[in-house]
Every structure is written in C-alpha cells, then in structure tokens.
Amino acid sequence: MTARMLRVAEVTPLSPLVTRFRFECPEGGTLPLFSGGAHVVVEMPDGATLRRNAYSLISDPLDGSGYEIAVRREDAGRGGSRFMHTHVAVGDLLRVGAPVNLFALDLRAKKHVLIAGGIGITPFLAQLRQLTRLQMPFELHYCARSRAEAAGLSLLPDLPQVHAHISDEGDRLDIGAVLAGQPLGTHVYTCGPEGLIEAVAGTATRLNWPKAALHSEAFLSPPPGAAFKVTLARSGITITVGPHQSLLEAMEEAQVDAPWLCRGGACGQCETAVLSCKGRIEHHDHWLSDAEKAAQQKIMPCVSRFQGEDLTLDR
Amino acid sequence: MPGTEFSPSIASRPVYAGLVAQGAMPAIMLADAEGAGALIDLAARDPAVMERAHVIFIPAGTPHGARLRALGARIYHESPSYAACLERFRKALADAHMGTTLYLAGTEGLIGQATAEALAAGLPAGAIQSEHRGSIARRMQCVHCKGITEGVTTDPFTCSHCGLTLFVRDHYSRRLGAFQGVCVDAETPGVLPPVQEIRP
Amino acid sequence: MTMRFNDETFRDDYTFHNSPAAIRRFPFPFDQDSYMYSVNIEPHRRGAAGSVFQHRFDVDEHYVAEMRDREITLRDDPLRCQSLPHMELAGWDFLELVMVSKAEDYPELFELHRDGDRWHWINRPLGIEQRFIFLDATSLPCGPMEYITRQTQGDHALLDQREGNLWMDAGMVTSQADWSLDFDIGMNFFEWHAPVPKAHELGVFQRALKFLLSLQQGAPVRRLNWTMTVNPRLDTSPENYHKWGPEKRTLTAGNVGAKQYLRVELQTLWRMPRSNAVAFPIRCYLLALEDLVTVPKWGRRLHRVLRDLPDELAEYKGFAVNRPLIVDYLSRFDDCAPTSAGIFPDD
Known part of the structure; x- marks a missing residue:
C-alpha cells in the first residue's frame, strides 16, 4: 500500500x-x-x-x-x-x-450514461471532467430527494447533458425512457442506493441490454451489528468484533496481516476461507456469488459479519 | 439438427453456444447455407423472435431460402455472398440501438467476420449469439503475408496469397475473425507432413 | 559515468556482443536447478547499483543498436505497432512514465522539461529533441505509444482493464518470442496465453490475473521469463518465421557455444494513472552460452535445468530439436558441484 x-x-x-x-x-x-x-x-x-x-x-x-x-x-x-x-x-x-x-469508464464506449442517486454522485464528478476533457458523448442523471439535500448540485457543470431529478419537485427519473433508444456501444453506470442499482439493472435486462454494458458501484460501508467472536486459525487467536467495527478492522487491530483494497465488498481482495462455521454468516458483499454465500465457505471480512457459535477462518 | 459439436480446445478458440430466442426484440439475423436451419429452429421455439428481425441469408447453393422467407421476418433479404451484403449489414448495425440482438448461424467464416464487424460497431459481445451449422471449413490468416484464405479444409494448406504451406492452429483472433496459419516447413524448407482433413 | 553504446547488429552478420560487464549483469532467470511455471512475481524495487534492476527502465550498451533494429523491423512491417482507438490515453500515460523515469534515472542521457502541457524532451543517445503538447497527438510525429517505444528497449504491451480481465489492446512488438501482436491484439489475458501448454491446468493464469487486476499505482511488479534463440536475433516473430527458421537448424557441436543464446525477458507491470490501464514492458536480454558459462554457477545450473525440462516445455519454447546439442555442450561445464541459491553469480 x-x-x-x-x-x-x-x-x-x-x-x-x-x-x-x-x-x-x-x-x-x-x-x-x-x-x-x-x-x-x-x-x-x-x-x-x-x-x-x-x-x-x-x-x-x-x-x-x-x-x-x-x-x-x-x-x-x-x-x-x-x-x-x-x-x-x-x-x-x-x-x-x-x-x-474499481468503477472505471469503459473507454471503448460510443456513449456513457451516468445515473447517480444521492451521494452516489461522487465518482461521476470526476468522470464528468474526464469525459469532457476526452470529448466523449455522455449524459448524466442525478436523482435526489430535495434540492437542499442534493449536495452535488453546486458541483455539477451547467451542461445540457446534465439532468437533475428532484423527487420532492415531482421529477422522478424514468429509467426506461433514458435507456430506450441509446446508440449501439452505450455503457450505463449507476452509483447510489441498492434500490436504484437494481432498478437500472432490471430495466436494462428487460430492454435486452447485455450485462457487460452495465456498471455499478454501491457506496457500501461496513454495516454495524451485534458483536461476535472469530477464531483465526493460522494466527492461533480468537478475536471479538465490536458492534461498530468490521471484521477486517478487528483483524487489523489484532495485528493480523489481511489483504484489502476497496473495503466495501466489491474488489475481492480480502476473500478469506472459512474453515468451520456453526451459525450464519451475514454476507454484505457484492463479490461472492449467491451459491458461494449459501455454502458459507468464504467470507469478505471488510463488510460481512457473523451470528452463531463458532466461526474459524484461514487467516 | 443441432449445432456442430467441436472437440475441446484452447481458450482463444470460439465456442458457438447455439441460438436462444430473446422474444420480440430488435434483431439482426445473418446466416449462410445450413445456418438457415438454426434460424428455422429458433423461430419454431419462439415465433415472436421474427417480429422485429432483419434477416439476411446467403444461400450458397442451398434450397433453404423459401422456408426462411416464410418465417415472416420484418425484413427478409437474400444475398449471393457476404461481401455483397456487407454494406447492408453495416448500415443495419449503424441504425441499431442498445437492446438489439445479433443472431449468427452457419459457417465459422461467416460467424467470425460478422462478429468482428459487429464488435467494431459497438455491439457488446453479450448481444451476439451464434450457432455453427454446415461446413467446418476454416477461415485462416497467414501470419506471414496477412492474407486470408477462406474455406480451408486440410492441414497443412497452401496460402492462397503468398503460396507458403501453412499448418492450422486453433489460436483464433476475434478481431480478424480468423484462425492462425503458420509456415509448416519454416525450419526445413520442402519437408512437409502428410495432408489431413480438418476435424471438428 | 558515460555509457558507451555498441555498434552491432541483430540480423544478417549478427555482430551483437556483450561486454564483460554486460555478462555479469545478465538477468539469469533460474534461482534453482530446475524449472516449472509459477507466478514468480515480485515488487519491481530498485535493485543493486549496476544490476538490470537498478532503474525503472534499464538502458544498457545495446540501446542504440536495438532501436536501430526496431526501425528496420517497423519499416518492413508497420503492423508490429498497433493501438486500438480507445488506448491513446494509455499511450500518453506510458509516454509520461518512461520520460519521467528515464530523465530522473539517467540525467546525463535524457532530459524532460514540463511547463503545464508544453513538454520538451531530449534523448541524447538517439539525437532526438522534441517539443510537443501533452495529450495532443497531432503535436508528435506519431502516436504517443509508438513515439516513446521507438526510444525504449523491449517490447511493450498496454493492457486495458475491464470486465474483470486484462485486454491486450495496444503494443509495440518487434523482439517477441514467437507471438504476433497483429493477431493477438484485442484478446483478453486467457486468450493471448491460450497456446501456452500446461500453465492453464496449473491455474497459473487465474492466479496471475487476480494479482494483476489489483496492481496499484506506484507499486510496479516484475518477473523473469526465458527461452532459447539461435543467433542473437531480436525479431523472432512468427511473421518472419520462414526467414529465420532455417537458422535454427544450423547448430553444430562446434558452434553451439557461440550461436546458441539464452533469451531472458524482464517483464514489468505498471498501473497507469489516467487510463487505469496496465503497462507491460517485456525487455529482452541475450547471452551466448559460451559467455554464460564464464559464470560457473550459471553453467552448472543451466545444464541441469535444460536437461531435466519436460519435453512439452522444450517443444513450446522451440528448442526441442536442439536440446541434445545444448545439453551436451553445457554438461562440460557441470562438475556436479552444488549451486548456491538465488540468480546472482557467486563471486
């Protein structure tokens, strides 16, 4: 690092x-x-x-x-x-x-459609500058509840391709209208709450967009929860993860060397093998597949938690 | 008749998974010779797939045109060769929007060239479906002179441009829509292995 | 210290030669007496003074001659340098990386002056002085990647990162170990490695890709790869295989020491800032067996490695036909004494 x-x-x-x-x-x-x-x-x-x-x-x-x-x-x-x-x-x-x-523009795209919800506007502020400098076609849709809450408004350039949708003012984003009729080679990027990402993905799938043209980033911070104990087999210790601490943070506090990159359940770097598990892993990541999550043989310590009697990790 | 089954190969060799109907969505369909059968089977599984389809068929001496035409595609066009319909195909891609599926059926040469063309136009790989039917002849690029030899059925074969004797690799370039041919007697000029028929 | 550049050729009369100092600093790739594929990646840290790892981009006595050879190859076949349209930004990133590194590491050879986007580049060994506007390709005689790689030893690939994979979407490839950029451009990591035997089953590429996807800015990595080449030829391309192939069969017991070269690639990988692409320079070093055995440890070890190498690998690396001659020659320099760990000479 x-x-x-x-x-x-x-x-x-x-x-x-x-x-x-x-x-x-x-x-x-x-x-x-x-x-x-x-x-x-x-x-x-x-x-x-x-x-x-x-x-x-x-x-x-x-x-x-x-x-x-x-x-x-x-x-x-x-x-x-x-x-x-x-x-x-x-x-x-x-x-x-x-x-x-971990949320880069696909520079091959003929056009970029950026869809932000709330604080999800942040990565797009930098991308807008990049797109403008590279003179690439784009449009941006920024959804917020109210003008007062829409922190990104003052940072957005006054361009015809930039659209704000303030729901308190009755302007809700029509995802279907945005995605319909986009030229071949368009890529769509969504950042914001889970619901927005799912809505865009759902609409895109209905309109027959292939997955590789869809990009998303959920601003996932490790959720708090009940404290739990974890045994780290290679280190030979058992640690307690506090309610306001992530498993990764607890390992770091115990001086256990653990890899990481995004700390938001997206990049896969911290993937750790589960040696034994009596209980239920609360998977919060976007990395493991549903089948892997159900199998409870891997965990992403940056965001995921545990409830039960015993969790032993290969770390 | 299902699509051709090829023996397992290296990671760059394309796999033709077969056509899966996406319903009444915008579609471009391009087939040659026995590839007609794949489109006919597709329409039999889901007739709606033809409602918004632009079908281009290269009969190459086969009698399948009449049956294809009868499937009721929005646009049906027959062309004597890929070269003859290339500009029409490019226009169809240029006019298309996201959500369009490209269905390709027939020989590897046709599937490969059309895939390269569509990718260059911006169509994502995930929107391209393919099903191999008919001849297993390969489209080969000579790595030495860069010329493409169509319809290669033997290994080794003679490059139709520079005349070198080339062996047939499974290494495949999606961008060129061709397999790689490499001089078979480069180290020992004139010493040639026996000619064999290419197998699937 | 002023560097002297050899007047030498990599084709026809093959006047290429290594000075005694160049032999000593050769990046011998085997750290033990046997070889098998592995993800042998380590941080590209600054190495000992005089070693090929001392600087980010090693410049040695072959620099000027190698660039001359590249020019000849490109004149015959301009398709050895290609960049897909979306890779121009990565080309600028790479131009910056090389110019900044060389100007800092070799101030007596290279100078870079920057005033915002107005750049001024001086390359003394090649006699080049260029003023240009950064990010404006029309201000250079050719694209940014081509411009800088005509002045940088080694082949260079620029890899785009998307869909959880790396894509070889640009490159300058004139001294390759038998692969074609024109054919492979646009392929992903697994596709361009498809012809490599065995490594796929070992999971080598899966692990290497996972590692490279998380490569970070400012933390480049390196690995060594190797093959065998008859004659000190840089252009062992498939394109010209029918021209250089016959030379492979000219080896005899009498000339093997002089004509057979160990060819080592110092591969480095760099995350680049603006494009998020990965730069992949592949620097080639050549050493004749008769020079190599002047380091006793290397003579012993290379004999053991080549003698015990699986047939499939000798075949893939293209020297199976000459292996008996090579092993027989090297056996004369292997007294069966134990060898020390690591790649560097003992004394």
Missing part, C-alpha cells in the same frame, strides 16, 4: 449532511493523477481505533494539486464519517492511500 500523509487544505459544507474535504501535499508538490471513478482510502485515528474508509475522488483526475472527497455523515454508521465531520479540520494531517479504480 503506497499511502502518504496529506494535509487537509479545505473543509467545505455542501449540504446539511455532506461536507467536501480537500487534501494537499504538506510539502507542496503534486499527487499521482487518477482516472474518473477512482477512490482513496482515508485513515482516521479515532482514539484507539484506526478507521479506514474508502471515498470516491470528486476532483479533476488530471489535476494533481490536490484530492477532493465528499463525505456524507452517517450517524447510524460505525463512526468514520462522523469522525470526518466532527474531528477533521483544516491543517490536520491524515494518511491517504493511492487512488484505486
């Missing part, structure tokens, strides 16, 4: 719940560039706990003077976003990982 300490250069509230943070090199200089859709993992030393959350980069991918992210405060979450909102101020130093892109 090539992470570096970055200085918080700006903290800008965008809406009651969403704040933008800008990071820069403390000694000046430029940061590695990235591609639209990339995220970084921000490390948050929250007391004794080291939290690592992944956030989409929203700044211009071709501008290495700084990285910008937008963080929505999730009061029911494990505390990472609350930490960002309440503890992080201009001048603070935080460790930020190298950009990783």
Whole structure:
C-alpha cells in the first residue's frame, strides 16, 4: 500500500449532511493523477481505533494539486464519517492511500450514461471532467430527494447533458425512457442506493441490454451489528468484533496481516476461507456469488459479519 | 439438427453456444447455407423472435431460402455472398440501438467476420449469439503475408496469397475473425507432413 | 559515468556482443536447478547499483543498436505497432512514465522539461529533441505509444482493464518470442496465453490475473521469463518465421557455444494513472552460452535445468530439436558441484 500523509487544505459544507474535504501535499508538490471513478482510502485515528474508509475522488483526475472527497455523515454508521465531520479540520494531517479504480469508464464506449442517486454522485464528478476533457458523448442523471439535500448540485457543470431529478419537485427519473433508444456501444453506470442499482439493472435486462454494458458501484460501508467472536486459525487467536467495527478492522487491530483494497465488498481482495462455521454468516458483499454465500465457505471480512457459535477462518 | 459439436480446445478458440430466442426484440439475423436451419429452429421455439428481425441469408447453393422467407421476418433479404451484403449489414448495425440482438448461424467464416464487424460497431459481445451449422471449413490468416484464405479444409494448406504451406492452429483472433496459419516447413524448407482433413 | 553504446547488429552478420560487464549483469532467470511455471512475481524495487534492476527502465550498451533494429523491423512491417482507438490515453500515460523515469534515472542521457502541457524532451543517445503538447497527438510525429517505444528497449504491451480481465489492446512488438501482436491484439489475458501448454491446468493464469487486476499505482511488479534463440536475433516473430527458421537448424557441436543464446525477458507491470490501464514492458536480454558459462554457477545450473525440462516445455519454447546439442555442450561445464541459491553469480 503506497499511502502518504496529506494535509487537509479545505473543509467545505455542501449540504446539511455532506461536507467536501480537500487534501494537499504538506510539502507542496503534486499527487499521482487518477482516472474518473477512482477512490482513496482515508485513515482516521479515532482514539484507539484506526478507521479506514474508502471515498470516491470528486476532483479533476488530471489535476494533481490536490484530492477532493465528499463525505456524507452517517450517524447510524460505525463512526468514520462522523469522525470526518466532527474531528477533521483544516491543517490536520491524515494518511491517504493511492487512488484505486474499481468503477472505471469503459473507454471503448460510443456513449456513457451516468445515473447517480444521492451521494452516489461522487465518482461521476470526476468522470464528468474526464469525459469532457476526452470529448466523449455522455449524459448524466442525478436523482435526489430535495434540492437542499442534493449536495452535488453546486458541483455539477451547467451542461445540457446534465439532468437533475428532484423527487420532492415531482421529477422522478424514468429509467426506461433514458435507456430506450441509446446508440449501439452505450455503457450505463449507476452509483447510489441498492434500490436504484437494481432498478437500472432490471430495466436494462428487460430492454435486452447485455450485462457487460452495465456498471455499478454501491457506496457500501461496513454495516454495524451485534458483536461476535472469530477464531483465526493460522494466527492461533480468537478475536471479538465490536458492534461498530468490521471484521477486517478487528483483524487489523489484532495485528493480523489481511489483504484489502476497496473495503466495501466489491474488489475481492480480502476473500478469506472459512474453515468451520456453526451459525450464519451475514454476507454484505457484492463479490461472492449467491451459491458461494449459501455454502458459507468464504467470507469478505471488510463488510460481512457473523451470528452463531463458532466461526474459524484461514487467516 | 443441432449445432456442430467441436472437440475441446484452447481458450482463444470460439465456442458457438447455439441460438436462444430473446422474444420480440430488435434483431439482426445473418446466416449462410445450413445456418438457415438454426434460424428455422429458433423461430419454431419462439415465433415472436421474427417480429422485429432483419434477416439476411446467403444461400450458397442451398434450397433453404423459401422456408426462411416464410418465417415472416420484418425484413427478409437474400444475398449471393457476404461481401455483397456487407454494406447492408453495416448500415443495419449503424441504425441499431442498445437492446438489439445479433443472431449468427452457419459457417465459422461467416460467424467470425460478422462478429468482428459487429464488435467494431459497438455491439457488446453479450448481444451476439451464434450457432455453427454446415461446413467446418476454416477461415485462416497467414501470419506471414496477412492474407486470408477462406474455406480451408486440410492441414497443412497452401496460402492462397503468398503460396507458403501453412499448418492450422486453433489460436483464433476475434478481431480478424480468423484462425492462425503458420509456415509448416519454416525450419526445413520442402519437408512437409502428410495432408489431413480438418476435424471438428 | 558515460555509457558507451555498441555498434552491432541483430540480423544478417549478427555482430551483437556483450561486454564483460554486460555478462555479469545478465538477468539469469533460474534461482534453482530446475524449472516449472509459477507466478514468480515480485515488487519491481530498485535493485543493486549496476544490476538490470537498478532503474525503472534499464538502458544498457545495446540501446542504440536495438532501436536501430526496431526501425528496420517497423519499416518492413508497420503492423508490429498497433493501438486500438480507445488506448491513446494509455499511450500518453506510458509516454509520461518512461520520460519521467528515464530523465530522473539517467540525467546525463535524457532530459524532460514540463511547463503545464508544453513538454520538451531530449534523448541524447538517439539525437532526438522534441517539443510537443501533452495529450495532443497531432503535436508528435506519431502516436504517443509508438513515439516513446521507438526510444525504449523491449517490447511493450498496454493492457486495458475491464470486465474483470486484462485486454491486450495496444503494443509495440518487434523482439517477441514467437507471438504476433497483429493477431493477438484485442484478446483478453486467457486468450493471448491460450497456446501456452500446461500453465492453464496449473491455474497459473487465474492466479496471475487476480494479482494483476489489483496492481496499484506506484507499486510496479516484475518477473523473469526465458527461452532459447539461435543467433542473437531480436525479431523472432512468427511473421518472419520462414526467414529465420532455417537458422535454427544450423547448430553444430562446434558452434553451439557461440550461436546458441539464452533469451531472458524482464517483464514489468505498471498501473497507469489516467487510463487505469496496465503497462507491460517485456525487455529482452541475450547471452551466448559460451559467455554464460564464464559464470560457473550459471553453467552448472543451466545444464541441469535444460536437461531435466519436460519435453512439452522444450517443444513450446522451440528448442526441442536442439536440446541434445545444448545439453551436451553445457554438461562440460557441470562438475556436479552444488549451486548456491538465488540468480546472482557467486563471486
């Protein structure tokens, strides 16, 4: 992991719940560039706990003077976003990982259709800049409940291809109308709540779109839950995962070396073999197939939890 | 008659899974010779598949045209060769929208060329279906002169462009719609293995 | 230190030669006395001074001659360099990676001056000075990938990442171990490796792909691959197989030491920023057996590796027909003494 300490250069509230943070090199200089859709993992030393959350980069991918992210405060979450909102101020130093892109544009596409729900607008803010610079055809649809909550509005360029759908104002996105009649070679990208992703996938399938033309990213943060015990066979220890901690975070706290990349159940890096399981794994990831989830022989420690008597992992 | 069964091969060799009806959705169908049978069987399983279909058929001496025409496709067109209908096929792709399925049936040469054309037009691979019927002759690219020899049925064979004797590989380029032919006597000019018929 | 560049050829009269220093720094690929496929990938960290791992892109005494040979190959067959339309951005990424690395690692040979998108590049060994606008392909004499790979030793493939796979969608390939870019361009990881025997069943490609998909910016990796070539020929392409193939049969007990080369590929893999593509330079090193055996450990070990290699691999690597001659020659340098671990010479 090539992470570096970055200085918080700006903290800008965008809406009651969403704040933008800008990071820069403390000694000046430029940061590695990235591609639209990339995220970084921000490390948050929250007391004794080291939290690592992944956030989409929203700044211009071709501008290495700084990285910008937008963080929505999730009061029911494990505390990472609350930490960002309440503890992080201009001048603070935080460790930020190298950009990783698990939601890249397919550069072969003849046209890109971007569909965002709520805070799911974030990866598209960078992609818009990339598409504009590369002069590629696109259209963007941004769905939000109200103008006040639509943090992305002020960050979106005033272009005819950009459409906001504010449901409080009676404007709901008609997915079928958007997908119908798109030219051959169009790719569609969805980021937002599970329901939106499923609705787009469902409509696309009904309209006979092949799967490879559909891309999605759920902004999945590890859900909190009841505490549980896990035995790590290779390390020869048993650890307890706290209610506001992920299994991956608990392993890291116990100094157990575990690979990871997205920390959101998407990339497959942290896949771990289950040696024995008496109980039920709560799979929250998008990586394992339904059959693999039912078999309970693999787990994604970044987002998944467990209920039952015994869970032993090959780690 | 079902599609041809090929023996298992390497990862680059295409697999023709057979046609599966997508219902009354926009479709382009392209078939040659015995490939007509695959379209006839497809329509028998789901007649609705013809409602919005543009069918192009290359009879190549077979008598299947009348039966195909009778399936009631939105557009039915017969063409004496792939070359003759190529511009028509390109126009159909250019006019198509997402949600269109391309059904290909017949020889590997036709399926390969049409697939390459459709991919270049932006049609995703997942929207292309294929079923092999009829001749197992291969479309071969000579790796040396780059010329394509159609209808190759023996291994080795003579490149119709540069005249080298080439052996038939299973390595296949989707972009070219062709298998690779490599000089069989490159190290020992004139020493040739016996000629064999290609098997499925 | 000023580098001296050999005046030498890789075809016809084959005047290619390694200096004693070049022999010592040869990346001998076997770290034990036997060989089988493995996912032998390690971080591409800066290696010892003087080694081929010292710099991100190794420039050695063969640089100028290799670039001259590439030019000849491209003149005969321009299709050795191709880029599918969506790969131009990756080409710029790669141009930047090479120019920045070389200017930092070899300041006496290369200079890069950047003022926003206005770039100024100086390549002293090849006598090139170029001002251009970054991301504007019309400001270069050819596409960005072709431009920089005409100035960078080794073959180069640019891999697009999508659908959980890597796609060979651009490349400059003039010194390949018998594969055709013109044929393979557009293929995914499993397809372009399809002709490799055995490795598929071993799951090597599945594991390697999984690893490469998560390759990160700023953390390049490398591996060594190898084959055998008669004569120091860079262009062992399938395209010209009928031209160089007969040379393979000219080996005799008398000339095997001089004419038979161990051909090693230093393959590196880099995640690139703007395109998210993976750059895959494949750098070729050639060493005649008679030079190789001047390092006693290498002579002993190569004998054992080639003697015990499964027939299928010797066949695939294209030297089965010459194996008896090669093994017989090398056996004279194998006194059955034990060899030390690792790839480097003992002294």
